[in-house]
Amino acid sequence: MANKFFKAMFCVTFFSVATRALGFLLKIYLSRKLPSDLLGSYQVAMSIFAVLMTLVSSGIPVVLSRNVSYYHGKQNNKAIGSIVSSGLILTGVICFVVSLIVILFPGLMNMIFTSSESSEMLLILLPALIFSSIYEVLRGALWGKQKFFTISFTEFIEQVVRIVVLVLLFETTFLNMSLTNKTALSLSIGCIISAIIVIIIYFKRGGKLYNPKFEFGKLIKTSTPITAVRTVSSIVSSIIAIIIPIRLMDFGYTSTEALSEFGIMMGMTFPLIMIPSTLISSLAVTMIPSISEQSNNIDNGELKNKNILRSKINFSLRTTVVFATLLLPIFLALGVPICKFIFNNEKAGLYLSVAAIVMIPLGLSQITTSILNAIGLELKSLKNYVFSAALLIASILFLPKYIGTYALIIGELLMSTLVTILNINMLRKRDLVNFKFLKTLIIMIIISVLTALLGYFTYNLLPLHYFISMVISGIVTCLGMIALICVFNVADFKVILMSKRKKLKKS
Secondary structure, eight states, X not given: OHHHHHHHHHHHHHHHHHXXXXXXXXXXXXXXXXXXXHHHHHHHHHHHHHHHHHHHHSHHHHHHHHHHHHHHHXXXXXXXXXXXXXXXHHHHHHHHHHHHXXXXXXXXXXXXXXXXXXXXXXHHTHHHXXXXXXXXXXXXXXXXXXXXXXXXXXXHHHHXXXXXXXXXXXXXXXXXXXXXXXXXXXXXXXXXXXXXXXXXXXXXXXXXXOOOTTTHHHXXXXXXXXXXXXXXXXXXXXXXXXXHHHHHHHTXXXXXXXXXXXXXXXXXXXXHHTHHHHHHHHHHXXXXXXXXXXXXXXGGTBOSOHHHHHHHHHHHHHHHHHHHHTTHXXXXXXXXXXXXXXXXXXXXXXXXXXXXXXXXXXXXXXXXXXXXXXXTOHHHHHHHHHHHHHHHHHHXXXXXXXXXXXXXXXXXXXXXXXHHHHHHHHHHHTTOOOSHHHHHHHHHHHHHHHHHHHHHHHHHHOOSXXXXXXXXXXXXXXHHHHHHHHHHTTTOHHHHHHHHHHHHHHO
């Protein structure tokens, strides 16, 4: 079972890293092709699109995958087909209503956006919304059956298609459209292609659709809290995209300068901050079905083996800590040269060095929310997020006057820290966490600080071109971190070696 888990996680991680790497290259390409103010308009449009996408299908695929996993264990294909049909119909109806509102009330969009480019982009993104809703439901069904390769591969193909289309649109005069509209069109085309691929795979692998009436109520009831959490999260992101530029303009920035600052922060700095979430998402994708298998609803007494459940949860927490801190010393020490090389923007590097610490609570809030959702505590995770989001909103409302765009970093840090504390407290009350991850966290922070100092002094002492100094300092920092991780045995290499030896003996 351990080997099966690590193989699944390796598969998901490989494709997730490849997909995110392509996405990151896409962001670099956009940052060099789009002026920073247009990049800001793009980020604003995408934040609203994320809200619509969340409303359409965020909670349904998660709950659907959980139930498919349960029915798959009982070989109840009719129930699987029924709940998949329910998911497709529900997302279809919501998608139709949302699209109709966007099309029929353009004035509403103009009130929300500060630029006409954002409104036009949203209309072009509607096909992406429609086809993504189909894709997410069928992806959830494949996830429940633990078809990790399939779902990871289709995400990778979507990103490849999007990049190819975007480059063709940007580098040719095939369509007489603005660069921002071409960016939106590339996403819609990518989503259409990936949806078609998943539809073919689902039915080719024996997937069927059955009468959905027995699953409608159950799906709506259990998916609503998760949808609410993610919708609130997307709304918060949209509020940030709207308020930050406005608040900056209130304190002397022009509209172009405000959008530029926001574009740098969200289009350059935060994509780097979100890199660990790729690994954490891979961990969640592979762990959540097995966690749900032990308890579909912990408070209703649905529990197979509490010791196994506790072990899986604590493993997830410790692994998340390691993933969230791997890049911390690099970003702390070399944020400026990294962003100078990637984006040709030193300000993004200054933001990165300050924001790097956010990766720890952000990762822990991500995995703990997934765990709560997996064991039937969706409503409680919703309450925790809503309560914590107030800190973020307060930060972006009141702090820009004193610290400008850094208010967003402070707000994200406060919110994700509080979410983590509240979520872990929920697990503690149910005796599902042993707090050994705190020891791992303290050790990894000490290691990160020491190696960050090593990297910083190495970079500043080298009388070489900044790129060469950055590479040498990065290598020194990484080697130092690996050495200290081995000294403290953070990764528990003995367990890995024992697993390998057992496998060799069996073969």
